[in-house]
Amino acid sequence: MGDAEIIPIGTRGRPGRGSGTRRPSSAARDLAGPATRRRTTREDAAPDDAVPDDVAPDGAVGEARDLASVPPPDRDVPLAGPGDDATAVEAPDPPGIPAADWLNALVAGAREVLGEDWESRLAHGLAAVRRRLTGEYAVDEYGFDAELTRRLLFAILRPLAEKWFRIEVRGLENIPADGGALVVSNHSGTIPVDGLMTMFSVTEHTGRFLRPLGADLVFRTPIVAGLARKMGATLACTEDAERMLSGGELVGVWPEGFKGIGKPYSERYKLQRFGRGGFVSAAMRTGVPVIPVSVVGAEEIYPLVGNVPALARLLGLPYVPITPLFPLLGPLGLVPLPSKWLIEFGEPVRTDSYGEGAADDPMLVLNVTDQVRETIQQTLYALLMERPSVFG
Amino acid sequence: MGRVVLVTGVSRDLGRRSAAALAAAPGVDRVIGVDVSPPRGDMGGVAFVRADIRNPVIAKVIAKEDVDTVVHLSVIATPGTSGGRSTMKELNVIGTMQLLAACQRAPRLDRLVVKSTTTVYGASSRDPAMFTEDTEPRRLPRSGYAKDASEVEAYVRGFARRRPDVRVTMLRCANVVGPHVVSPITSYFRLPVVPTVLGFDPRLQFLHERDLMAVLGHSVTDGAHGTFNVAGAGVVSLSQALRRLGRPSVPLPAAAVGGVGSVLRSARLTEFSPEQVSLLTFGRGVDTTRMRDVLGFEPRYTTASAFADFAAHIAPGPGPGERVVAGLGRVLGAGVPDDLDGPDGPRGSGVPSNAGATRALGRGGRDA
Structure with missing residues (x-):
């Protein structure tokens, strides 16, 4: 190691910094020559000792040599030219992984x-x-893409349903194996996660797809609109409901609508008005059973403690939620609280026993609506008693 | 004795070929084509009369030729070469009025076939998934082609009331596609990069041009009285259509699509009318049960196969994504089987695409 030499810096030529674009600075020119020559000869002899011990204590030399080992583009001394024996022996493999x-x-x-x-x-x-x-997949006339729903949506929902909410599903025997049926559920949770979870649970346990009926806001909102039809949703109107039911589909409705989903946390598990009973008359006209569903747990995922009505009007939304975490924590506030969920499918209410014009008898329709609503409310109370705690 | 058919709007390609197909149909003696400008191309056995339907002279043509069937194809979707919007409106609405007035005075006339469009239903977020013929549009169309078409329909309904002895068949046809069709929707799909509305994936229905000619011929010879939706079976979503076409698309916010549309219009690439923007936002489906049961017509092409025929003519070759996947499959030696676990369809037979794939998958015994 005695041949280590102190390399003078900037002793010749114009001082200054090299820009690295066209010409190296004089300092770099000074350094590059001897440093690289040393490097090529030393590497086969003593690769273990890169920096000599007795170099200048300021460390500038080591740095300078590192700089110099990267050749400036227009050097006239070739570093690894074709005639250079040392490098030809040194690097037979092309760079990179074979x-x-x-x-x-x-x-x-x-x-x-x-x-x-x-x-x-x-x-x-x-x-x-x-x-x-x-694009070689099929969508049905409502735009439902079964493959995408099963492979993508349900794959995303599965960990949420099983690990996060730990959903317990009861009364699955009440879902008919085939033929049309109308699934009627309570609605809560600020964002319709309960609908997604009910859809997931039905498909997971019975193999049938639950086709949700959505408000027209869903089909007006960008992104949501594109996804909703792919997931099997269609507009909540008489035509579509009857068309789907008579087509033998399992149709889901949430008759509380925005009243239910956007109600304050203090009113949790209190059912709101059940629309105008349109879902019952659709079921009566097509003669399919009504299956009441009670979902416990969705109320607590985003406890709605406030609302900004002015902003909601401005945005054309039914409400703008304030929860304990949103918008306080920003996007993190969108993480739902891990409440424990229970979903119970109740005994079907038959509608095919009513006479011909039953669907046009408002009194009968309202009575059946009340019956369904009361069933769901009582089941909710029973399930709440059963659940040890909100997060239990 | 066969029928004597008068066809309006024969200067345009679809009208000309429909007239020629009618002339070749059994049970039709003569076909007289009428338009303001002569058609370019072969008319087959059609006699062309240069007449303007906005002009009472059409009544003389009907009387002189002993016409007993009128096929009205002259409701146009775009002004095109004929001039601006006012000319288009005049052609559509005033032309129909004059034609129907002439028809009312023609005692021998007993059949009227009008080609209308599903555009009359509009497209919005409040629409049912499938329109039946009785569904009223949620919002009456306020401008453009849709308004013209709904006014034309109103006049036709009025005519049907005044001449109950005439069998009036109104065909609400879905977007017609085919290798030769030039229309707003086909020029939209011919764009090199297709703009779409961000966050929406509309459902579309198509009718193949051959099925359009077939349904016109069917309505003239067999037909039924009433209004019928005419479309190929099934729907495709726009994203699916673009993937099948292998065209790149660029999603734009809804507000920007109109601006892009006017740029494209000035570049004479395509026309983005408000009703087309709403179709490309919300989509539309029509129920064709009455077409099958009452009119007794069954299209030969489904929506998907009509679009496939159109796509095969305008853009052969797979898209970049597809090439990457196919290349990846080749590199890994596994091959990409055609459709191993497809949900449905004739290709779901589980036959791998090549011998290499058969070996690699260890399913040699299942080669069909």
């Missing part, structure tokens, strides 16, 4: 992630991706 290593890593990774039959699984996955990309 393709075989990439392939091995990919295969190992695929096996790790997808298991032993990774090839067929991957082929399935690629086929699915290609089908999505080429």
